[in-house]
Amino acid sequence: MNAMHLMAAELAGASGRAGEPDWLRERRGEGRARFEALGWPTRADEAWRYVKMRELVRWGEASAPPPDAAAVERAMARAGTALDGVAARVVMVDGVVRAEATTRDGSAPEVSVLPLGEALSVVGDHLRSSLGRIASLTGDGVAALALAELGDALVVHVPRGAALSGALEIVHVATGGEAGLRFPRVFVAVDATGELTLIERFIGVPEEAGFTAATTEILVGGDATVRHVRLVDLPEAALHNGHVGVRVGRGGSFTSYVLSLGGRLGRTELTVDLAEPGASCQLDGLYVASGDSHFDHATTIAHTSPHTTSGETYKGVIGDAATGTFFGRVLIREGAVKSDTRQLNHNLLLSTEARVHTRPQLEIDNDDVKAAHGSTVGQLDEMAVFYLRSRGIDERSARGLLTWAFAEEMVVRLPVPALVRELGRVLAARLASDASPVAAAAIEEAL
Amino acid sequence: MLEIDNLHARVGDTPILKGLTLTLRPGEVAAIMGPNGSGKSTLSYVLSGRPGYEVTEGTVRFDGQDLLAMEADERARAGVFLAFQYPVEVPGVSNKVFLKAAVNACRKARGQGELDAYEFLKLFEDKRKLVGMGKELASREVNSGFSGGEKKRNEILQMAMLDPKLAILDETDSGLDIDALKAVSEGVNALRDGERAMLVITHYQRLLDHIVPDTVHVLVDGRIARTGGRELALELEERGYDWLKAEAAA
Numbered sequence: 001m002n003a004m005h006l007m008a009a010e011l012a013g014a015s016g017r018a019g020e021p022d023w024l025r026e027r028r029g030e031g032r033a034r035f036e037a038l039g040w041p042t043r044a045d046e047a048w049r050y051v052k053m054r055e056l057v058r059w060g061e062a063s064a065p066p067p068d069a070a071a072v073e074r075a076m077a078r079a080g081t082a083l084d085g086v087a088a089r090v091v092m093v094d095g096v097v098r099a100e101a102t103t104r105d106g107s108a109p110e111v112s113v114l115p116l117g118e119a120l121s122v123v124g125d126h127l128r129s130s131l132g133r134i135a136s137l138t139g140d141g142v143a144a145l146a147l148a149e150l151g152d153a154l155v156v157h158v159p160r161g162a163a164l165s166g167a168l169e170i171v172h173v174a175t176g177g178e179a180g181l182r183f184p185r186v187f188v189a190v191d192a193t194g195e196l197t198l199i200e201r202f203i204g205v206p207e208e209a210g211f212t213a214a215t216t217e218i219l220v221g222g223d224a225t226v227r228h229v230r231l232v233d234l235p236e237a238a239l240h241n242g243h244v245g246v247r248v249g250r251g252g253s254f255t256s257y258v259l260s261l262g263g264r265l266g267r268t269e270l271t272v273d274l275a276e277p278g279a280s281c282q283l284d285g286l287y288v289a290s291g292d293s294h295f296d297h298a299t300t301i302a303h304t305s306p307h308t309t310s311g312e313t314y315k316g317v318i319g320d321a322a323t324g325t326f327f328g329r330v331l332i333r334e335g336a337v338k339s340d341t342r343q344l345n346h347n348l349l350l351s352t353e354a355r356v357h358t359r360p361q362l363e364i365d366n367d368d369v370k371a372a373h374g375s376t377v378g379q380l381d382e383m384a385v386f387y388l389r390s391r392g393i394d395e396r397s398a399r400g401l402l403t404w405a406f407a408e409e410m411v412v413r414l415p416v417p418a419l420v421r422e423l424g425r426v427l428a429a430r431l432a433s434d435a436s437p438v439a440a441a442a443i444e445e446a447l
Numbered sequence: 448m449l450e451i452d453n454l455h456a457r458v459g460d461t462p463i464l465k466g467l468t469l470t471l472r473p474g475e476v477a478a479i480m481g482p483n484g485s486g487k488s489t490l491s492y493v494l495s496g497r498p499g500y501e502v503t504e505g506t507v508r509f510d511g512q513d514l515l516a517m518e519a520d521e522r523a524r525a526g527v528f529l530a531f532q533y534p535v536e537v538p539g540v541s542n543k544v545f546l547k548a549a550v551n552a553c554r555k556a557r558g559q560g561e562l563d564a565y566e567f568l569k570l571f572e573d574k575r576k577l578v579g580m581g582k583e584l585a586s587r588e589v590n591s592g593f594s595g596g597e598k599k600r601n602e603i604l605q606m607a608m609l610d611p612k613l614a615i616l617d618e619t620d621s622g623l624d625i626d627a628l629k630a631v632s633e634g635v636n637a638l639r640d641g642e643r644a645m646l647v648i649t650h651y652q653r654l655l656d657h658i659v660p661d662t663v664h665v666l667v668d669g670r671i672a673r674t675g676g677r678e679l680a681l682e683l684e685e686r687g688y689d690w691l692k693a694e695a696a697a
Contacts, residue, residue: 381535382498383535384535384536386519387535387537388545389496389520389523390497390523390528390531391520391523391545391546391553391605392523392552392553392556392609393520393548393549393552394552395518397552398520401545402537402539405537405538408539
């Protein structure tokens with residue numbers, strides 16, 4: 001870091017925003033200090049091993065300047081409308097909550113969905129104890145930088161026993177730009193026996209690039225249920241790095257659905273701490289990469305308490321000269337007896353230039369556990385392609401249909417039916433291509 | 448309907464068909480019998496257009512068209528159907544989705560209208576009963592976890608749905624117990640209509656007790672060694688294939 005950068009960084013860390021509590025300013029300072037200590041990740045870091053770091057560091061180490069009114073308008077036009085089954089919807093442009101676009105039905109008014117400034121007085125205790133500490137201060141340099149540069153954030157609080165009538169959808173739109181990073185941040189606390197389905201959608205303005213480093217922190221309370229859909233479908237030049245940090249309390253249940261569909265580089269780093277007895281998680285993922293895209297997934301599941309259960313299934317469809325990466329660690333700590341984990345990663349390569357790196361990894365510090373893991377890399381079954389063709393289905397459609405068949409299970413398990421239909425159509429168009437109405441119709445039929 | 452003339456084909460570097468000549472009239476049911484390795488399955492794959500089966504010499508005309516110039520899926524749409532010896536499992540694709548795509552691709556190519564959801568299901572139900580498959584078949588994944596008998600019945604169901612001009616049945620009897628053999632044969636016989644031609648490929652004459660052929664051809668070392676009527680199959684049952692192999696070698 002050069003002297004100019006350092007000075008700017010110190011200023012940002014120290015200045016804070018008017019009227020905010022001291023702890024928040026200090027938290028930014030902790031993020032800054034951690035970033036100074038860690039710096040950018042390098043390819044020596046296992047989770048970043050296949051990422052071309054040069055492409056990332058050229059964006060600098062500070063926030064991009066705020067978008068102008070025209071850029072915000074273009075971004076808002078991309079935000080679309082709510083899906084069926086969505087009870088509340090928030091649009092964030094470059095990490096800033098656009099209050100004018102927030103919609104919400106009348107259900108569960110005790111559930112708060114607020115920008116950070118307003119949330120401080122409502123859920124200050126949760127924020128003070130946990131903001132930045134679930135993901136940023138346990139993550140790598142990029143996560144720390146996101147905390148150092150913390151500006152706006154969306155804060156969601158579901159009090160004990162509460163639930164919205166449907167999902168909460170957060171649409172993150174990136175405006176693009178040529179320098180600096182965007183740091184959208186979401187903080188979610190679901191108290192005991194509460195329930196939440198959260199859909200986070202990362203999209204951008206076509207033709208724009210930009211680098212987004214997003215953070216989502218989720219506290220799952222005792223016997224609470226949280227489902228988190230994280231959908232990254234950015235324009236082809238855009239870069240995205242996401243950190244998701246989750247802590248699951250006693251008997252709580254967390255389900256994650258990570259979908260990497262678009263962008264030049266898309267990384268999602270997901271860390272789940274099964275922190276109390278009986279906590280469980282299921283992590284599902286699907287990456288569909290084409291062109292020269294690189295989609296990278298690093299997950300860590302930490303079984304730190306007894307009787308904790310985890311499952312993980314990631315599937316990748318890699319075409320053209322694209323790259324897919326899955327690095328999944330499961331840690332079972334010494335005291336986490338009677339833990340159970342099952343981890344799978346399956347990849348389908350559609351071309352000879354496509355690359356996949358898969359590395360499931362178990363680190364077990366006690367004997368009284370059940371653990372299984374495995375990964376596969378394969379191609380379409382040519383005999384199945386011939387079988388379909390021998391029934392009159394053209395080759396392109398046959399390949400599209402078989403590729404869809406591989407990916408399908410990850411789509412149909414999404415928790416919101418309207419999202420299943422939407423993604424089915426998106427994938428039908430991409431996997432089967434426009435030239436294959438037969439496969440598209442068949443996929444439509446299957447949904 | 449089908450004229451095969453001096454067909455030579457190889458798989459990799461191995462020549463398998465070595466000058467096979469055969470004709471089939473509309474409505475004719477011809478059995479192709481022969482010992483293991485004589486080229487029976489290769490013939491079925493060459494006719495249906497499986498990649499990797501290279502024709503080095505000879506011609507095949509189907510309904511006046513050059514069959515060998517067509518892609519596998521074009522042949523299917525033109526009316527060639529292969530009932531596989533080992534039907535392929537296609538996990539993740541339901542029978543209904545698969546068959547509707549196939550039926551409508553074929554109907555479209557033949558200038559018939561595509562079936563809507565209701566028409567399709569009605570046809571499916573009719574044909575399902577013909578081969579004695581359960582109602583849940585539509586939603587099951589294609590051949591996935593099917594028993595041997597179910598797979599072969601599913602082939603005949605597909606044949607009934609796609610209404611081909613030429614059906615090639617490759618060892619449809621292999622792996623079937625007697626009840627499944629009867630059910631499959633009844634399905635095939637119901638599709639004999641005086642127009643549709645069939646090539647019934649089998650190692651054993653047992654299948655021909657149920658699907659009675661008009662003609663029997665014996666394939667030895669990539670060529671038709673003998674052609675006769677029904678009685679030829681019975682003679683083979685008595686005498687085995689060795690005398691024909693000896694004749695062919697001489």
